[in-house]
Amino acid sequence: MKRYKKKVLLPVAGMVVVAGLAACGGNNDESANASNNGTNSNGDLSEERMSVRIMAPSFAPDPVGNDSPALQAIEDYTNMDIELQFVANANYEDRFNVTLASGDLPEIIVAYKDASFISAAEDGAFWDVTDYLDDYENLSGANEVVLNNASINGRQYGIYRSRPLGRNAATINTQWLENLGLEMPTTIEEFHEVLRAFTYDDPNQSGQDDTYGMVVSEWEGPWDQMQVWFGTPNEWGENENGELEPDFMSDEYRDALAFFREMYEEGLVNEDFAIMDSGEWFDPFVSQQAGMVVDVADQANRLQNQITDDYSDDEIIVDVFGGVEGPNGLQIKPTTGYHGVLAISTTSVETEEELRRVLQFLNDLSDEEPQNLSYNGVEGVHHEVNEDGTVDITSQSEGGDLFDREVRDLNQFQVAIPEEKFKLPPQSALQQRADEVMEENMEYVVPNPAEPLVSNTYRERGSQLDNIIDDARIQYIVGQIDESGLDEAVERWLNSGGTEYMQEINEAYQEAQAAQ
Amino acid sequence: MAKNTTQALETNKISFWDKMKRDRWLYFLVLPGLIWFIVFKYVPMWGTLIAFQNYSPFLGFWGSEWVGFDHFERLFQNPDFFRVLRNTLILAFYETIFVFPAPIILALMLNEIRMTGYKRTIQTLVYMPNFLSWVIIASLTFVFFTTNGGVVNMIIEYFTGSTVNFLGDPNWFRTMIIGQQIWKDAGFGTIIFLAALTSVSKEQYEAAIVDGAGRFRRMWHVTLPAIRHVIIILLILRMGNFLDQGFQQIYLMTNALNRQVAEVFDVYIYFTGITQGAFSHSTAVGLFKGVVGIVLILGTRYIAKRLNQETLF
């Protein structure tokens, strides 16, 4: 189930680490040669360079050109001729659709799991690579949960671009905690107490009533995250009959909402959250009016940076936590763990032999050297390696747009499976802490069993269905409707296609389970 | 009277080829534009036919399945259809009576200013909001109107002791949308009327003054008639896009508390557009809106003709 909603994700390059990165130092050349030999032993086609076109979104004002030395190094390493077709991200979706319609698909194309991609995949536009992945050293290490999330009814129509599953976390003002003599909250009761004290016990010692607990904007993400702490399933959960039910039909959901409503009544959350422009979301935290934000772990670094520009470790006044323990222990809502897949076109890659060559290429891209090239560029040109194994992205710190022109977007076709191996710039204590939290979260994340399942009703009416429930939740929290209003919303949801949706999801679920 | 001569010429029975020959330069002038319309507007028009298909970009126009009026049925059977239609119509009505005249009134007021420097400065200032994107405007609207420290609400609270939930209360939604539109577009919209006003000569005003006409009578009898033809044409054409509303603006101003009044066709199209039937369903909605537009255009034109107004076609 994919929800279409206003989303604000404010990420920071190079902050995103799945696991065990610190250990990746080592000698570049040696490992490169080793992998290269490995590459060449695979397949007969590799003698001659194959040319491959890649379409991907670009974020730099000036996307990487085909003459980038970093790209050329990647080409040498993977023995491929790469032609990049970067598309400004502003409306990648439209460009994806017209490319599909033009019939001239590049060999590799970044695709997001939306209706166009699903129907194109069903119509045979892309290779089903499910049964090939195990043949490749890196790709076979793909994460099962993420694979499942990225699949369409259990089949892989591309290689997912990996992102941390445990990224969701809350950022908290520790200076306030210290002032109040409080510990980091670990249970719902403590969480509530912290928010209450942040609002009423003058945490900034100004002698005035000028603070509140937590800032939320009109984006519903934080409520989704927090309700999972209360034991609500992640969007879908199994009931006692083994059937899938949406999160809002569980008792825990009602408990969570009652808690949120109380929070709101007590003034622990900003009064205007339901209308707050999401562009203003973090301002109260940065200006230290609000003491907590529930978003993602790497947000902490960004917020700290806004509080104190170029902060040093002893200036840090914020901390991160993944979630707090609810009735069922610690439960955390994961992200989907990927951001789009690299799909392989059946019209441009016609034979299985060619397909294997392309898969080999994507596999080799995940080796350490190409990962470093796509994130940090060429050593000596774009970055320098420090003694401790960290890097200095010199081409970025010195101003100018060299990094943008030659490196930045190269990570857009990097799948980083099984894990990220590239070197990182020196990390602040806060960034390290955020990484730890993301790793710890992995133990507590609750997968969404319906993530890979496709429902036609949802494809047609999904956004309307989601709105019914999401709106009712907000209206309940701010006190516009009561319990019976929630019941009515569920009723309306069922009558507007929810019943069919549940049925279709359950049928797909049973099929998928039978297939396993 | 000169016009009569032309018409007299025309009513004379002359052959088709004589007419062609007589007006050959006019055909020469019309040709490039006509070719442009055919190539860039009519050639892609086959795209509207996908409203009757389950269009899939990968399968293409010829490969996609034809489904007849399915998408229209789905639209009319949608439980939300009448709510969306009602929201769209109400908002469109308000736009027509409040947003449409705003630049005209502003242009008339600007026209009454005699200090050239002041007039030019004001003109330049009012034209600026047009260049700010809706994202910025939505963000500033929040900053000014929020109940949590917004300037407007602080003033209201000072005088009345309570705040007004401009952004969350569904009753305020349309007012805010209309206000934003006037704020953003009225100044830019005056330009076309100011251009039309340049055709009024000072003699006309002087003659009116000699006749003893005061300020308002001059405005009414000299200034307004000079721009009347533009107003009528713009009004008729506006009817063609009656059901269009700026998606981005509405979407940015929509929230969980006001959605029941905020959902209009363009928002509906956006959401169904990214879910299934992406192209076909939204094209069907577009066709429906177009048919409404045609009816309204012809209806308005008919009324204007009955009122003896020049309607051009």
Added chain:
Amino acid sequence: MKQHNTPMGRVFDVFNYIFLGIIGLAMVLPFMYVIAGSLATEAELAARPFFILPETITFAAYEYIFSTTTFLRSIGVSILVTVGGTITSLALTLTMGYALSKTRIIGHTVMIYLVIFTIIFQGGMVPTYLLIRDLGLLDSLWALILPIAMNPMWLIIVISFFRTLPVELEESAKLDGATDMGVFLKIALPLSKPIIATFTLFYAVQYWGDYFNALLYITDNAKYPVMLLLQNIMTMADVRFGEVDQLVEQPDQSLTLAVIVVATIPIMFVYPFLQKYFAKGMLLGSVKG
């Protein structure tokens, strides 16, 4: 000529001056905020919801913008497209508009209906893309001009304007042996300066502000117009239309605002430049009078 001939008129004048002054101020303040914000620090942007004078002024955002070649180059592309496009558009709109203002030409009504029909119905994104591709215009700056070279609504207004021109002048020129072409070039166009100025501005603003065509038809980043860069930065800064990649570094708010300033200022200068053409006629007369 006596200006304030009635007490009511005087009251109106006072009200009018003050009212328009307030309106002007209300409309310019947000823009001043954008400029101020582009010069402010992130901490200040977070702490103060609205201001027109930053406490600490920093030019970091502008330094970054002008340290790269990208922005200047894209502004160059935008200027090229805007100038070329506006000329193309004016040529097409004025010629067709003039011809269609003559009801005597054959097919006059049909053509006007053809034009109006396109205001209401459009083919859509995919067919237009395929057309542009088949015309071989992908990655050409013409793809940023031709698909939007004429605005049917504006064409109709131009027709209606040409109709208001005094017919006497045309008649007498014809008697002197002028062709329709001669009348168009020597009489109609010189009399239409305010209208030409208006649509010069409208088309220029249209071309400058368009990013969607660039998004679809341009892959070569050397041909990106500045609005596409702005759009890209805005979607990174404030994503409401879908998920954003976690790897993407969010730009500073001040940078976003600075890009808005850099992308908007050039086109804003067009209006004051054209303003003199709007001041002809009545205003001139009444000021002198």
